[in-house]
Amino acid sequence: MNARNLNVLFLFSDQHRADLIGIEKHPDIITPNMDYLASRGIYFKRAYCQDAICVPSRSSIFSGLYPRTLGCLDNSDNPAIQIIPLQKLFQLNGYFTAAFGKRHLIQACDDGWIIRKSHLKEEQDPDNYMDWIRRTGYIKEFARDWAAEWGNTHPYGPEACNEFTRAPLSARVSLLPNNMTPEAYTKNETISQLKKCAENKEPFFIFASFLRPHQPYTPLPSFFSSFNYSRWGKGLRNSDAISKPSLFDQNPDELPIGLCKYKKNRSLPWNIAEAHDNQQLFRYALAAYYAGIIEIDFHIGEIIHTLEKLNLIDKTIVIYTSDHGEFAGNHGLMEKSSSNHNLYEECLRVPLIISCPAILPHNIISEELIELIDIYPTLVDLCHLKKTNDLQALQGTSLKNHIERNLPINKKFLVSENWSQATVITKQHKLGIWLQPEKRTASNFLGSENFLFDKKIDPFEEKNLIKNPEYSSIKKELYDAYELFRKKIN
Numbered sequence: 001m002n003a004r005n006l007n008v009l010f011l012f013s014d015q016h017r018a019d020l021i022g023i024e025k026h027p028d029i030i031t032p033n034m035d036y037l038a039s040r041g042i043y044f045k046r047a048y049c050q051d052a053i054c055v056p057s058r059s060s061i062f063s064g065l066y067p068r069t070l071g072c073l074d075n076s077d078n079p080a081i082q083i084i085p086l087q088k089l090f091q092l093n094g095y096f097t098a099a100f101g102k103r104h105l106i107q108a109c110d111d112g113w114i115i116r117k118s119h120l121k122e123e124q125d126p127d128n129y130m131d132w133i134r135r136t137g138y139i140k141e142f143a144r145d146w147a148a149e150w151g152n153t154h155p156y157g158p159e160a161c162n163e164f165t166r167a168p169l170s171a172r173v174s175l176l177p178n179n180m181t182p183e184a185y186t187k188n189e190t191i192s193q194l195k196k197c198a199e200n201k202e203p204f205f206i207f208a209s210f211l212r213p214h215q216p217y218t219p220l221p222s223f224f225s226s227f228n229y230s231r232w233g234k235g236l237r238n239s240d241a242i243s244k245p246s247l248f249d250q251n252p253d254e255l256p257i258g259l260c261k262y263k264k265n266r267s268l269p270w271n272i273a274e275a276h277d278n279q280q281l282f283r284y285a286l287a288a289y290y291a292g293i294i295e296i297d298f299h300i301g302e303i304i305h306t307l308e309k310l311n312l313i314d315k316t317i318v319i320y321t322s323d324h325g326e327f328a329g330n331h332g333l334m335e336k337s338s339s340n341h342n343l344y345e346e347c348l349r350v351p352l353i354i355s356c357p358a359i360l361p362h363n364i365i366s367e368e369l370i371e372l373i374d375i376y377p378t379l380v381d382l383c384h385l386k387k388t389n390d391l392q393a394l395q396g397t398s399l400k401n402h403i404e405r406n407l408p409i410n411k412k413f414l415v416s417e418n419w420s421q422a423t424v425i426t427k428q429h430k431l432g433i434w435l436q437p438e439k440r441t442a443s444n445f446l447g448s449e450n451f452l453f454d455k456k457i458d459p460f461e462e463k464n465l466i467k468n469p470e471y472s473s474i475k476k477e478l479y480d481a482y483e484l485f486r487k488k489i490n
Contacts, residue, residue, distance in 0.1 A: 006356065006383050007197070007316040008090070008205045009190075009307070013296050014054065014102060014214035015336075016322035018047065018349035020293055023365075027235025027243040028227070028290050033301030034353065037320055039363045041355025042403055047370040048425060051418050052324040052336055052347040054104045057372065061323075062086045062109040064376030064394035066415075069489045070106065073419045078106045083392045086376050088112025090205035093385045098193050101186035101209035104323075117189055119182045119211055129185045141175040142182075145218040169275055169285035169334055171217040173224050181220065182211045187299040191306045198310040208303065213292030213326070215335055217285055223295045227287035229280070242283050242290075245329030246460045254462065255331060256343065256432075256449055263332060272333060286329050314358040317382060321352045321372060330460070342421045343432040343451060344461055354378075360403055369411040369427060374399055395489065413481045424478045424485075428456050431478035452478075 018024070022031040023038050050060040055075040056067035062085045063070055071079035085105075087097045091112045098115040103123060117127045133142050147167075178184065190208040197204040212219070226236060233241025252263040266273045275282040300320065307313040325347045327333035336347050352370060354360065359382075373396035380387065381400040401407040414425045417435070424431040432451035452466040452475055465471045 005203060005315060006359070007203050007312060008095075008379060008383065009194075009303070009316050009318045010205070010207045011300055011303070011318065011320040012101075012207065012209040013293075013320075013322045014209070014211055015324060015326045016213055016293060016296075016351060017325035017328055017346055018045075018351050020290070020328065021351045024351075025237070027237050029293060030236060031294060031297040033297045033304060034320060034351070037300070037304065037318060037353045037355045038365075040357045041318070041353055041360050041362065042364040042366055044352040044354070044366045044368070044370045046367060046427070047321065047350055047352035047372065048348050048414050048416060049322075049324045049350055049372050050416055052342050052416065053418060054323050055106060056418070057323040058104050059106045059109045061372050061375055062105055063392070064373060064396055065392060066373060066395055066489050068417065068486075069395065070108075072106050073417065075104075079108070081108045083108050084388060084390065085109045085112055086379065087205055087207065089380070089385055089388070089391065090383075092388060093383075094203065096197055096200075096202045096204045097206075098204070099207040099209070100189040100193070101182070101207075102211050103207070103209060115193065117185075119185070129182050132185065133180065136180060138176055138180050141180075145172070145174050145176065146216060167216070168281045169217070169272075170215040171285035171288040173221050173288070174218040176220070178220055178222065181295075183295060183299050186210055187302055190303055194303075194306055194310060194312065198312060210296050210299070212296050213289050215289075217288035217292060219288050219291030219295055223291040223298070224288060226294065227290060229283035229287040232279075232283070236290075242287055245286070245332075247331050247462060248329055250331050250462065252332070256451065259331070259333065275334075276332060282329065282334075285334060289326065289328055289334075314356075317354065317356040317360075317379070319352075319354050319375065321375075322350045323372075324348070325350055342416050342418050342423050343430075345430075345455070348416050348423065348425070354399075354403065356382075361406075364406075366402065367427075368402060368409045369414055369425070370399070370409070371396060371411075371414050378403070413478070413485075415482060415485045422482055424482050426478070429454055429474055429478060430461070431475065431482070433479070433482060 019026050020029045022029060022035040023043055049057045051057050051067045053075055056072045059070055059072050060067050063083050067073045088111050091097045097113050099113045100117050102119050103110060116125050118125045119129045133139055186208055190206060193206060228241040231241045232244040235243035252260045263272045265271055307316055327346050330346050377394045377396050377398040378400060381398045397409060402409050416423045420435055422433045422435055430453045434450055450466050451464050452471055453461040454465060
């Protein structure tokens with residue numbers, strides 16, 4: 001097949017932790033459609049995001065640049081730079097480009113969409129889910145869902161229903177009809193556009209991005225009812241109650257300072273401490289988060305089925321990944337929790353599947369270290385895109401030779417960082433480095449603590465080895481690696 005005739009369907013979720021996918025055999029997660037994609041392609045078991053925050057992570061993917069190079073290390077950053085984002089390069093190569101759902105990109109990375117329809121009005125699309133849900137008459141139900149996150153004030157007007165208050169741990173079952181959720185909106189718009197592109201016989205780059213499983217955890221009853229949260233059990237896979245997360249009962253004092261404060265803080269409306277006192281609350285929120293994952297899997301299944309009916313499945317590179325992970329009860333925490341989310345595996349490692357039955361091998365699990373910044377150069381090479389003279393120097397590594405010929409990538413280390421913390425990752429070790437925040441206060445951050453984990457003997461990252469003399473050479477090696485990284489990208 002001529003690679004120039006390949007389409008790209010980029011399926012995306014928000015806050016999906018890597019091990020919470022069927023292929024990883026988590027006791028509570030069943031995702032037949034994601035697993036089907038993986039069986040027809042490659043699953044990257046060691047894929048990491050560049051920053052465990054939405055905007056920096058997403059912008060690094062679509063720019064092919066590290067967040068620090070972009071000048072975007074927080075959701076509030078929007079640097080004035082000039083780049084050619086991934087979708088723009090596809091457009092310049094004759095592709096129809098469309099984005100449906102949550103983009104959450106810096107302005108420089110949001111150019112090149114021929115059609116875009118977002119979930120939320122602040123993305124300033126003429127067509128968006130918020131206006132659509134108003135017209136359907138279900139704005140109050142949607143506002144109730146988001147009140148679980150935002151409290152009893154809502155940014156979208158008087159329809160917000162002030163009687164709705166925050167739910168414990170930002171979790172409550174949605175009252176929206178099945179076909180009225182943001183996820184259904186994204187799926188339906190994606191399917192509609194796939195049909196149009198098939199009819200017009202034009203190559204496409206389509207980005208379908210779901211809100212879930214990010215908090216507020218507001219699943220539909222049909223998915224939430226799959227989980228028994230009345231007690232701790234052996235998990236859904238074993239037809240039992242929800243399983244207890246790893247290190248759920250970890251002493252808060254064993255966590256970094258910022259996370260310790262978070263876990264003990266009883267002033268938060270959705271506080272973790274209260275949920276540990278009443279673990280029914282915690283199990284409820286956990287079940288709601290898990291239900292969001294299986295809900296996305298359902299919608300992905302319908303999109304893939306459409307590709308098959310349109311005879312596009314063999315002509316389309318399908319990617320599935322997420323911008324960052326989630327604690328989901330590990331270490332007794334939920335969400336990303338404070339600034340220390342750039343330290344732990346739960347928040348940094350994400351699922352990554354690349355599938356195209358016509359040109360790629362099937363049912364492969366890769367153990368190579370992968371960064372999400374690698375997606376841009378990989379698609380450029382797989383689709384044989386013609387580069388423009390003003391294309392920025394991409395900082396990721398193309399995975400084409402690894403995918404097609406099983407050649408090693410040989411990345412010795414990866415770096416994920418935000419304003420306050422950098423994490424250096426190898427296959428066995430992880431170094432968390434406190435950075436003096438350049439534009440943030442340090443009150444809720446990691447403090448002066450650095451962390452070193454040996455994942456071979458401590459897979460759940462419980463034991464800080466930073467002061468262990470037996471690891472002094474490894475510590476120096478990782479510090480040197482970070483300095484090399486900074487020199488490389490500055």
